[in-house]
Amino acid sequence: MRKAYWPQLLLLLLISGLCFPFTFALACGPSHPPAGAPAPPQVTATSPVNGATATLPLKEIIIxxxxxxxxxxxxGDIALRDGQNQALSIQTKIDDRQLTIYPQQPLQPEATYRLIVPVSAVSDMYNQPNIPAFELTFQTAAGPRVLLNQKDLAFTDAQPFFCPKIEQLLVPLRAVSTTLGAPIRWDGATQSAIISYQDRQIRLTPAQKQAWINEQPRQLSNAPVLFHDRLYIPLPAVQELFGIAVTWDEATQTATITTTAS
Structure with missing residues (x-):
């Protein structure tokens, strides 16, 4: 006697009718939006604008x-590439009309960068993808100059930048310490940086004004800043921590550090 398979077939059709439309609704691509639907999403503004020179540090790119x-x-194919076409690590976020791209490493001064938003990177409520692809090219401005004993201090990774909030130049602690011949290490237990410079044992913690020199508390004018996993200190803190002379020339955007006792 032949088995009746129609109950199973009916169940399969029912599941297909319920599930497949939902699956298709999640897909992006050519669709048939209802009458009166807007055109596919188009880029209307960016920051920085295309062809602009951006001031460092650049924390985010907005589309x-x-x-x-x-x-x-x-x-997932949205990309930020440097002048050698190397992709940089980024994170992305969408909030209503705004797409924000967060570079996960510091951008270099006087460099060219290109942001690529490919076709179908985003879509609207009618499953209409962005068409065509969008590209944004910008340059970064020259960073402030830092002189150590009248020689340019080389910054191969993190770059110094001016912080408008405290109206001071922030310099990468590791670059300064290394150039001074001061060993530096990170203490994970206390979440602080420890530097040995001449007869000084220096300990400082991100976001805290109080530092320690030879186990004695020292109040800084402004707290160190952790940015892109790099620790920065305000320029006056170089003098406060290391006991060396520091000056800032606003007109030339030049910091001068001199290793003489202050």
């Missing part, structure tokens, strides 16, 4: 679309 968007099939 604004014509209407609200969400991630689409090529969202």
């Amino acid at each position: 604004v679309f014509s209407h609200a968007v969400s991630p689409c099939t090529s969202y």
Whole structure:
């Protein structure tokens, strides 16, 4: 006697009818939006603007679309590339119409960068993807100059930058310490940096004004800053911590550090 398979077939059709439309609704690509739907999302504004020279540090790149968007099939292919076409590590976030790209490493001064938002990186509520692809090219400005004993201090990784909030230059602690011949290490237990310079044992913690020199508390004018996993200190703190002379020339954007006792 032949078995009746129609109950299983009916169940399969029912599941297909419930699930497949939902699956298709999640997909991005050509669609048939209802009458009156807006055109596919277009870029209406960016920061920085295309061809601009951006001041460092550049914490985020902002792309604004014509209407609200969400991630689409090529969202993971959004890329930020340097002048050698090397991709940089980034994180991305969408909030309504705004796509924000966060570089995960410091950008270099006087360099060219290119942001690529491919077709179908985002789509609107009607599953209409962004078309065509969008590219944004910008340059970074020259950074402040730092002289140590009248010689330019080389910054191969983290770069100094001016912080408007405290109106002071922030310099990478490791670059300064290394150039001074002062060993530096990170103490994970106390979440602090420890530097040995001449007869000084220096300990300082991100976001805390109180530092320690030879186990004695020393109040800094402004706290160290942790940015992109690099520790920066305000320029006056170089003098406060290491006991060396520091000056700042606003007109030439030049900091001068001299290793003589202050």
